Amino acid sequence: MEDSAKIENITVFWGRHKGPLIYSNTFVVETGQTTVIVDPGGESGELTKLSDKKAFIVNTHFHGDHRRMNYLFTKSDFFAPELDAPMIESHEQFINAVGITDKVLREQWLHVVKTIYNITEHKIAGTFRDGEHVIDKSYGIKAIALPGHTRGHSGLYFESASLTLITDIDLTDFGPWYGNEVSDIDDFLASIDKVRQLHSKYFITSHSNKIYTRDELLPLLDRFAAHVQKRDRALTELLETGGTLSMDELATYGIIYPKNSLANNPALLFFEKKMLEKHFKRLGIKI
Numbered sequence: 001m002e003d004s005a006k007i008e009n010i011t012v013f014w015g016r017h018k019g020p021l022i023y024s025n026t027f028v029v030e031t032g033q034t035t036v037i038v039d040p041g042g043e044s045g046e047l048t049k050l051s052d053k054k055a056f057i058v059n060t061h062f063h064g065d066h067r068r069m070n071y072l073f074t075k076s077d078f079f080a081p082e083l084d085a086p087m088i089e090s091h092e093q094f095i096n097a098v099g100i101t102d103k104v105l106r107e108q109w110l111h112v113v114k115t116i117y118n119i120t121e122h123k124i125a126g127t128f129r130d131g132e133h134v135i136d137k138s139y140g141i142k143a144i145a146l147p148g149h150t151r152g153h154s155g156l157y158f159e160s161a162s163l164t165l166i167t168d169i170d171l172t173d174f175g176p177w178y179g180n181e182v183s184d185i186d187d188f189l190a191s192i193d194k195v196r197q198l199h200s201k202y203f204i205t206s207h208s209n210k211i212y213t214r215d216e217l218l219p220l221l222d223r224f225a226a227h228v229q230k231r232d233r234a235l236t237e238l239l240e241t242g243g244t245l246s247m248d249e250l251a252t253y254g255i256i257y258p259k260n261s262l263a264n265n266p267a268l269l270f271f272e273k274k275m276l277e278k279h280f281k282r283l284g285i286k287i
């Protein structure tokens with residue numbers, strides 16, 4: 001497979017998954033003005049080259065896989081959704097948004113963020129909200145608020161290519177991910193509905209390696225959203241048949257993540273529990 005694809009003035013560098021580290025697709029937009037780089041989440045010699053000059057870096061939300069290479073861009077200005085900007089400016093806010101409260105776990109997380117993921121804090125030069133142009137109108141990139149994954153999670157519409165980036169509505173077989181304190185299942189589903197109503201020529205996500213037409217996209221959105229109901233059902237059935245189970249026990253059944261991936265993986269267990277909590281809330285069940 002190619003490392004990149006080009007559509008009009010936008011080059012997409014496909015994110016590569018290497019071991020446990022997660023990478024996102026990166027978008028380099030040549031505008032005739034300052035180069036715009038959206039989500040420097042891939043490891044690429046091209047990004048290193050681009051970092052020699054001042055660029056405008058846009059992060060679609062605060063997650064580490066979308067800003068792993070932010071650290072390269074020491075000469076650049078950073079832009080982010082208004083609601084997620086504080087988590088990019090401060091690791092403290094980042095950890096709060098993830099929802100880690102235990103002091104020891106916070107220290108461990110901070111260590112991993114800094115040393116393994118190499119994620120750096122950046123002052124945000126400009127923020128954007130739903131329907132606003134990113135940076136300014138002349139760059140032809142419009143923000144689409146798609147909350148649920150995080151509060152500020154945003155899609156982008158690239159006007160020159162009639163291309164919509166739907167970010168982490170990523171159409172993967174895993175399904176929607178809402179494992180942070182600030183995530184919300186119903187908002188996520190409403191955002192999927194919002195994408196259904198968009199009429200751009202092309203669509204792309206942050207984690208799949210394909211450009212979709214709207215006809216190709218619509219059934220994939222349905223399949224992606226259906227994971228939520230499947231998880232609701234699996235949890236309800238387990239509660240009916242499994243007797244009284246604690247959250248620690250429930251989290252080992254593999255309702256969200258594959259069961260075998262959860263064993264001895266405290267990070268995935270944390271996210272499994274966070275996501276189950278949100279299903280409990282949605283189903284109106286007290287734990």
Ligand SMILES: [Zn+2]
Pocket residue numbers: 061063149168
């Ligand atoms: Zn994300």
